[in-house]
Amino acid sequence: MRLWQVSNCAACHQLYGLGGYMGPDLTNVHSAKGEAHIRTFVRYGTGRMPAHELSEEELDALVAFLAWVDASGRSRVPDSAVHWTGTFDIPAR
Numbered sequence: 001m002r003l004w005q006v007s008n009c010a011a012c013h014q015l016y017g018l019g020g021y022m023g024p025d026l027t028n029v030h031s032a033k034g035e036a037h038i039r040t041f042v043r044y045g046t047g048r049m050p051a052h053e054l055s056e057e058e059l060d061a062l063v064a065f066l067a068w069v070d071a072s073g074r075s076r077v078p079d080s081a082v083h084w085t086g087t088f089d090i091p092a093r
Contacts, residue, residue, distance in 0.1 A: 001065040003058055012049070015069055023049060030070035035063050 004010070010019040013026045029038060039059060045051035054062065 001061065003054075003062055004065060007052065016073060026066060026069070028070050028074060030063070030067045035067075038063050038066060 009026075012020040012023040014020065015025070015027050017025060017027070019025075041049065042052050042054065042059060042062065
């Protein structure tokens with residue numbers, strides 16, 4: 001999705017475990033937290049995440065994109081496996 005790219009969301013967030021590590025992996029945020037949570041965090045930000053001034057149409061598109069990503073797969077990289085360098089180690093099963 002273009003807004004994801006233009007806003008450089010991948011600098012801080014991952015999809016399917018790929019991307020930045022300042023913010024959480026957003027692969028399954030839609031099913032885990034819900035649409036209202038996504039809208040609130042994007043619109044108002046948090047301590048580390050800046051607020052984004054998006055139009056309602058842009059925010060709708062971002063939520064729809066994250067819902068699509070959520071439905072397409074699962075992120076299997078637990079937070080405890082992520083190293084500060086951006087690498088991760090998943091134990092063998």
